[in-house]
Amino acid sequence: MKTNMNTMNVETxxxxxxxxxxxxxxxxQFLVEEQDIELNESLVDTGIIDSMGLIEIxxxxxxxxxxxxxxxxxxxxxxxxxxKIVDFINKHxxxxxxxxxx
Amino acid sequence: MKRxxxxxxxxxxxxIKFDDNGxxxxxxxxxxxxxxxxxxxxxxxxxxxxxxxxxGGREYDAIVCYSGGKDSTxxxxxxxxxxxxKILSFTLDNGFISPVAFRNxxxxxxxxxxxxxxxxPSYKFMKKLFRVSSTFSIYNSKTLTRISANCNSCISIVNxxxxxxxxxxxxxxxxxxxxxGQIPANTIYYKNNYEFFKESRQVVLNKLKNELxxxxxxxxxxxxxxxxxxKAYPHNINLLCLEDITEEEIIERIKPLGWVQPKDVDGxxxxxxxxxxxxxxxxxxxxxxxxxxxxxxxxxxxxxTRDEALNKLNDQPQDQIDHAMKExxxxxESLLESGSIVTKxxxxxxxxx
Numbered sequence: 001m002k003t004n005m006n007t008m009n010v011e012t013x014x015x016x017x018x019x020x021x022x023x024x025x026x027x028x029q030f031l032v033e034e035q036d037i038e039l040n041e042s043l044v045d046t047g048i049i050d051s052m053g054l055i056e057i058x059x060x061x062x063x064x065x066x067x068x069x070x071x072x073x074x075x076x077x078x079x080x081x082x083x084k085i086v087d088f089i090n091k092h093x094x095x096x097x098x099x100x101x102x
Numbered sequence: 103m104k105r106x107x108x109x110x111x112x113x114x115x116x117x118i119k120f121d122d123n124g125x126x127x128x129x130x131x132x133x134x135x136x137x138x139x140x141x142x143x144x145x146x147x148x149x150x151x152x153x154x155x156x157x158g159g160r161e162y163d164a165i166v167c168y169s170g171g172k173d174s175t176x177x178x179x180x181x182x183x184x185x186x187x188k189i190l191s192f193t194l195d196n197g198f199i200s201p202v203a204f205r206n207x208x209x210x211x212x213x214x215x216x217x218x219x220x221x222x223p224s225y226k227f228m229k230k231l232f233r234v235s236s237t238f239s240i241y242n243s244k245t246l247t248r249i250s251a252n253c254n255s256c257i258s259i260v261n262x263x264x265x266x267x268x269x270x271x272x273x274x275x276x277x278x279x280x281x282x283g284q285i286p287a288n289t290i291y292y293k294n295n296y297e298f299f300k301e302s303r304q305v306v307l308n309k310l311k312n313e314l315x316x317x318x319x320x321x322x323x324x325x326x327x328x329x330x331x332x333k334a335y336p337h338n339i340n341l342l343c344l345e346d347i348t349e350e351e352i353i354e355r356i357k358p359l360g361w362v363q364p365k366d367v368d369g370x371x372x373x374x375x376x377x378x379x380x381x382x383x384x385x386x387x388x389x390x391x392x393x394x395x396x397x398x399x400x401x402x403x404x405x406x407t408r409d410e411a412l413n414k415l416n417d418q419p420q421d422q423i424d425h426a427m428k429e430x431x432x433x434x435e436s437l438l439e440s441g442s443i444v445t446k447x448x449x450x451x452x453x454x455x
Contacts, residue, residue, distance in 0.1 A: 029286065031116040031247055044302040047242030051299040052289060059288035063141075071335070074298045 209360030283399025369417025
C-alpha cells in the first residue's frame with residue numbers, strides 16, 4: 001500500500017513539473033497568459049495555437065525530453081490538450097524515473 | 103505610438119513591457135538568442151544530413167516555393183548553387199503579384215536553369231478569399247502576431263499546392279524563404295503531416311467554406327485519392343534561417359541573376375501588391391503591424407537598423423491600399439466592423455466579385 005502511494009506521488013510530482021514547464025513554454029512562445037489556457041481543451045480549438053504551433057510543441061518535447069516524436073505519435077490523443085500532452089510525455093520520456101512508466 | 107527604443111515593437115504588441123530606458127522585454131530576454139543559436143546549429147546538421155542522404159536519383163530533390171521576392175530568390179539560389187539540389191520552382195499567382203516580380207521570376211529561373219511552374223487559382227476566388235479573410239474573423243487573433251489574415255490564407259494555398267506537387271512527383275523536400283522572426287527557430291525544418299494538420303485547420307476551413315463554398319476544398323485541401331498514393335510526407339525546410347546575412351547582402355547576391363528591386367510594392371514586400379492592404383487591415387484590427395516581430399528580430403541580430411525597419415513599416419503606398427479595396431469591393435465602413443463576425447447580407451457585392 002505504502003509502495004503504491006509512493007509510486008503515485010513520484011508520478012504526480014513528475015507530471016506536475018512537466019505541466020508547469022509546458023505552460024511556461026506555451027505562454028512564452030505563443031504570447032498568451034496562463035489563465036487563457038484551458039488544461040483539458042484543445043489548444044487549437046481554443047485559438048491558442050494554429051497547426052504550426054503543434055510543430056513547435058513537438059519540437060519543444062524533443063528538445064526537452066528523452067524521446068523522438070514520430071509521425072505516428074502526432075495525433076489528437078497525444079496533442080489534444082495540455083493534460084494529454086503531459087500524459088504523452090510521461091509515457092515516453094526515457095529519463096522519467098517513475099516506476100509506473102511503461 | 104510608443105515603440106521600443108532598440109527594436110520597433112510597439113505598445114500594442116501582445117505581452118510587451120518597457121523598462122525605464124524604453125527597451126522592451128523581448129530585447130531584454132538574454133536567453134532567447136543563445137537558445138536560438140543552438141537550434142540553428144542543430145537544424146543545419148540535420149538538414150545537411152537529410153540532403154546528403156536524399157540527393158539525386160529522382161526527377162526533383164526539392165520544390166522551392168518561389169514568390170519572386172528577394173528572400174525566396176536567394177533561397178532558390180542556395181538550393182541550386184550551395185546545396186546542389188535538383189529543383190522544381192513553383193510560384194503561386196494570387197492575382198496581385200507585381201509585374202516587376204514576374205519579370206524577376208522569369209530572369210532568375212532562366213539564369214539558374216531550373217524547371218518552373220506558375221499556378222494561378224481563379225482570380226474571382228482569390229478576391230473573395232481575401233475579402234472574407236480580411237473582413238470576417240476567420241483566424242484567432244492569437245495566431246496572427248507575425249502574419250496578416252490575408253497572408254495566412256494565401257500561404258495556406260501555397261503550402262497545400264506545394265504538398266500536392268511533392269506527393270505527385272515524390273519529392274522529399276519543400277523549401278520556402280521564411281526568415282527567423284517570420285517563423286520561430288524550432289520550425290526551421292519539420293516533417294509534413296497533412297492528416298494531423300488538417301484536423302487542426304478544420305475550424306478555419308469550415309468558416310471559409312461557410313462563406314465561400316466548396317471551392318475552398320479545391321485550393322486548401324488534398325483529395326483522399328492523392329493521399330493514398332503517398333509513400334512518405336516531405337520535409338519542409340527554411341534554408342534562409344541558417345544564413346547570417348543582411349538584406350543588402352541578399353540583394354547584392356541575387357542581382358547577378360537579373361533580379362531588380364521592385365518599386366511597385368510596399369516597404370515590407372518585394373513581390374506582392376496586396377501586402378500594403380493586408381498590413382493596413384492588421385493595424386486597424388490589432389494596433390500593430392504583422393511585420394513588427396520579424397523586423398525587430400532582424401534588428402536584434404544586427405541584420406537591419408532600426409531606421410531601416412521604420413522606413414519599411416512607414417512605406418505603405420496609399421494607392422496600392424485603395425486599389426486592393428477597389429478590387430475586393432471593400433469599403434472603409436466594412437473594415438471598421440473587422441474583428442467581429444459580419445453577416446453575409448451586410449457584405450455588399452459578394453456575388454459581383
